[in-house]
Amino acid sequence: xxxxxxxxxxxxxxxxxxxxxxxxxxxxxxxxxxxxxxxxxxxxxxxxxxxxxxxxxxxxxxxxxxxxxxxxxxxxxxxxxxxxxxxxxxxxxxxxxxxxxxxxxxxxxxxxxxxxxxxxxxxxxxxxxxxxxxxxxxxxxxxxxxxxx
Amino acid sequence: xxxxxxxxxxxxxxxxxxxxxxxxxxxxxxxxxxxxxxxxxxxxxxxxxxxxxxxxxxxxxxxxxxxxxxxxxxxxxxxxxxxxxxxxxxxxxxxxxxxxxxxxxxxxxxxxxxxxxxxxxxxxxxxxxxxxxxxxxxxxxxxxxxxxxxxxxxxxxxxxxxxx
Numbered sequence: 001x002x003x004x005x006x007x008x009x010x011x012x013x014x015x016x017x018x019x020x021x022x023x024x025x026x027x028x029x030x031x032x033x034x035x036x037x038x039x040x041x042x043x044x045x046x047x048x049x050x051x052x053x054x055x056x057x058x059x060x061x062x063x064x065x066x067x068x069x070x071x072x073x074x075x076x077x078x079x080x081x082x083x084x085x086x087x088x089x090x091x092x093x094x095x096x097x098x099x100x101x102x103x104x105x106x107x108x109x110x111x112x113x114x115x116x117x118x119x120x121x122x123x124x125x126x127x128x129x130x131x132x133x134x135x136x137x138x139x140x141x142x143x144x145x146x147x148x149x
Numbered sequence: 150x151x152x153x154x155x156x157x158x159x160x161x162x163x164x165x166x167x168x169x170x171x172x173x174x175x176x177x178x179x180x181x182x183x184x185x186x187x188x189x190x191x192x193x194x195x196x197x198x199x200x201x202x203x204x205x206x207x208x209x210x211x212x213x214x215x216x217x218x219x220x221x222x223x224x225x226x227x228x229x230x231x232x233x234x235x236x237x238x239x240x241x242x243x244x245x246x247x248x249x250x251x252x253x254x255x256x257x258x259x260x261x262x263x264x265x266x267x268x269x270x271x272x273x274x275x276x277x278x279x280x281x282x283x284x285x286x287x288x289x290x291x292x293x294x295x296x297x298x299x300x301x302x303x304x305x306x307x308x309x310x311x312x313x
Contacts (some may be wrong), residue, residue, distance in 0.1 A: 009213070014203035018189050018196075021171055038169050041206075045169075048212040050167030051302075053173075053205065055192075061151040061200040067249065070258070093300040096220060096293040100256070103220070103293070104300075115172040130256060136231060136248035138238035 001049075004030055008040060016053065051146055064114050065107035065132040069100040070125075076109065077101065080125050089117045100130065159183065159191055160201075162200055178222045209301075210265050217245050217272045218296065224251075224289040236283055237262050242275045258291060261262035269294065 007030055017025035024034035025039070044050040059065065072080045077095065084104055085093045093104040108114045115131075123128045158181045168176045169306065173194040174192070175185040176269040183191070195201040210218065225233050230248055237260070238246035266272035266280075272294070 009206060009208055012207065013205045016191050016205040017169075018174075018191070018204075020174065020185055020236040020308065022167075022173065023169070031172050034171060038171075042169050048209055051207045051209050053169070054166045054207050055160070055163050055195075056150070056202045056207070057160065058200055060200055060261075066164060071255075081297075081299045084219035087210045090300060093298075094295045095297040096290065096295055098293045100293075101296075112150065130252050132252070132256070132261075134247045134249060138231075138246040139249070 004032060005040060005044065005049075008037070008044065058136055062111050063107055064111045065105055066114050066118070066131055068104055068106055068118055068121075069130040069132065070102045070121075070127050071100050072102050072125075072127060074101075075127075080127065083124060084121060087117055089113070089119075152195070152303050153184075153197070154193060155181075156191060156200075159188065160195070195205050211298065213264045214267055216267060217269045217297070218263065219276065220293040221262045221264055221276055222293065223260040223262070223285060224257045225260050225285070227259070233283075233285060234260055237279070237285070240279055240283065242279050257289070 006115055008026070009121065011029070012026060016022055016132070021034065023037040027034045027037045035069055041050065041053065045052070070080070079097065081102060082095060084090055087106070089106050089108045090104050091107055093102070094100055096103050105115050105116050108117065120127045159177070162177055167173045170176055172185065174188040178184055178188040185265055192201065192204065196204060196271055202255045223233070234246055234248055237243050242264050243262045245261070248259055249260045251257055251259050264272050264275055267274060273292070276292060280290070
């Protein structure tokens with residue numbers, strides 16, 4: 001990863017130019033051509049450093065979501081995690097260090113769709129699913145400041 | 150819902166990421182029956198209204214060396230939650246900050262923050278410093294380090310009926 005890659009990651013987390021040829025515009029800022037911007041971004045996506053060029057939405061502006069937690073017996077964790085991840089509505093699924101050891105986000109069109117997924121998981125696993133919807137959002141999304149040390 | 154059907158279609162098409170081609174907005178528009186100018190105008194309007202918080206490169210922390218992340222949860226008295234939440238959200242160490250319901254007795258915590266770092270020690274030091282500096286060290290808290298990532302992708306607000 002060179003200094004151009006780092007600038008691509010640092011300086012374009014927001015305000016992607018809303019013009020017909022945004023990658024050409026980025027290239028003009030970085031002093032490289034459009035083809036090179038596209039090639040570098042493809043490489044960063046393949047390497048896993050970039051998830052996608054995309055939008056971060058205000059919560060609940062175009063659908064409903066919740067954070068859910070389960071206390072899964074350790075010997076069942078692998079199987080229950082796989083069952084949870086298989087839902088298209090689940091977009092994050094982490095094991096965390098706590099008695100409540102499985103944490104995931106469910107997003108769907110409406111609250112009833114979200115509820116249906118939680119109920120389905122509880123029914124199929126026999127484990128209670130804690131529903132922790134967002135009540136207040138204090139977060140100002142400025143992207144993720146990277147420290148290259 | 151703060152968006153109309155056309156906007157919802159556009160946001161849905163964008164979930165998979167903006168295509169890495171010379172005219173990405175034109176290509177995005179083809180999937181939803183809009184021309185390039187309409188896509189750009191709608192994305193501009195959604196950003197101005199704050200529905201789109203940011204549009205750009207979405208990095209993956211873990212792959213960039215940020216291998217430790219902790220969800221730090223706080224049991225803050227109800228009358229102090231909003232003020233404390235606004236203060237913690239402004240801290241450079243905090244990347245997400247939400248209020249969520251308590252579920253006693255299993256779950257007494259109501260303020261959720263996320264802290265990322267290169268390793269566990271860095272995250273622990275950041276949390277301890279934050280707690281003292283912001284005057285929240287006296288409140289009960291739990292630190293839930295992430296041990297394994299089973300799945301991570303962008304949200305798809307799909308309609309169940311349409312998806313089946």
